[in-house]
Each structure stands twice: as structure tokens, then as C-alpha cells.
Amino acid sequence: MIDKLDNLAGLVHTPLFGILLTLASYRFALWVYGRSNSLPLFHPFLVASIPVIIVLPLVGVDYEEYRDQTTLISFLLGPATVALAWPLYRQLHTVRSVLTPILIATVLGAFISAAIAVGLAWWLGAPAEVVGSLAPKSITTPIAVEVVQSTGGYVSLAAGAVAITGIVGALAAGPIFRLLKVTDHRIKGFALGLVAHAIGTARAFEYGEKAGAFAGLALGLCGLVTAMALPWLWPWVAQYL
Numbered sequence: 001m002i003d004k005l006d007n008l009a010g011l012v013h014t015p016l017f018g019i020l021l022t023l024a025s026y027r028f029a030l031w032v033y034g035r036s037n038s039l040p041l042f043h044p045f046l047v048a049s050i051p052v053i054i055v056l057p058l059v060g061v062d063y064e065e066y067r068d069q070t071t072l073i074s075f076l077l078g079p080a081t082v083a084l085a086w087p088l089y090r091q092l093h094t095v096r097s098v099l100t101p102i103l104i105a106t107v108l109g110a111f112i113s114a115a116i117a118v119g120l121a122w123w124l125g126a127p128a129e130v131v132g133s134l135a136p137k138s139i140t141t142p143i144a145v146e147v148v149q150s151t152g153g154y155v156s157l158a159a160g161a162v163a164i165t166g167i168v169g170a171l172a173a174g175p176i177f178r179l180l181k182v183t184d185h186r187i188k189g190f191a192l193g194l195v196a197h198a199i200g201t202a203r204a205f206e207y208g209e210k211a212g213a214f215a216g217l218a219l220g221l222c223g224l225v226t227a228m229a230l231p232w233l234w235p236w237v238a239q240y241l
Contacts (some may be wrong), residue, residue, distance in 0.1 A: 095217060
């Protein structure tokens, strides 16, 4: 009996545990989302995080260890992002017709997203490391993790900020679109991808392929602009923090 308990305790600290916990939590979240008739409040990303948050402290696994356990899943974020090129290709004719507004909106959106996070954190008295962690909050996690190294921030805090941004964006999108009477799926998708990155893109696909394609485009362009501009601008910003 003791040996079985020891083996079970050892399993907790292996990649198998982290992957199974993540997949089981996400499958449970999909079930809840379906039962709620796709209510944004029960978005799978939000619900799936709850079992993980509860279980990890109970079994003595910290965030760093859990992140190492789920490296394989994190790695798959890259190919999944690249796969968004297919629906974008199918909507290429539509994208070409509004290319100039897309480029302008991307640059302005990326700048405003980072500026609001940096400005609020600085105004509230956050240390420079925290401000640097929040700057890339509106780009997808794989890119944010790399960008935050140039801003001197914390990878774990940056990942958390990205997740929270995506969740809030996905939850708030529906009411905001209704309030502003936004009906164009191109605008809905681009706004979700620009502000709420991968989580927003998943939400955009619920509106249709066109919205999903524009969300994927916004996700990629915003990540590209931020990854190129933020490391270059940060030394200038940091001297005022």
C-alpha cells in the first residue's frame, strides 16, 4: 500500500500528470460550455483553469514545475498558430480589399494596448519588472514569453497577464459589440484577435470562418509589430519608470 502511494506521489511530478490534468480540465470545460449554450462566462479557457488552480496546490506542484510538465502542450501553440493561415488564405480576397485599414489598426492597436498596460501599472506605482511583464499582455503567449525577456519582466507574470487579457476580451466582446452595434464579422474578428490574441481568436471562430480568419491575422500582425517595436522602444521607456 505504501509503495503504491509512493508511486502515485512520484507520478504527480512527471509530465504525464501535468498533461493529463490539463486535458481533463479542458474536456470538462468544453462540457460545461456546451451545457451553458456557449455562454461567454463559461468560456473553456476560464473554466479549465479552475481545476488546475485547485489541484496544483493540493498535490504540491508549483507553477514552474507545472509549466515544465506541459512543455509539449505549450510547444503545440506554435503549430496551432501557424494553422490559422488556412482560413486566412480562404479569406485572402476579402483581406486584400481592406489591407490599408488593417495595417493602420494593427499599429494603433498594438501601441495602445501596450501603452495602457504600461501607463496604468506605472501610475499605480508598480516596480519596473512588473511594468515590463505587463507590456506584452495583448500578444499570444509564445511571443510574449520571448518579448518579456527584453523588458526585464517576469515570464510567469507575463503569461498570467496574457491569459487574463484573453479571458476578459472574450467575455467582454459580445456585450461591447452589441452596445456599439457592430455586425461586420471582419471587425469582430480583427478586434478579438488584436486585443485578446489566441483566446479571442477561438471566440471569433464562433462567429464564423471570416471572423476567425481576421482574428488570426490580427493575432499574427499584433505579435509581429509588438515583438519588433517593444524591445527597441523599451530602453527609452524604462528610463522614465
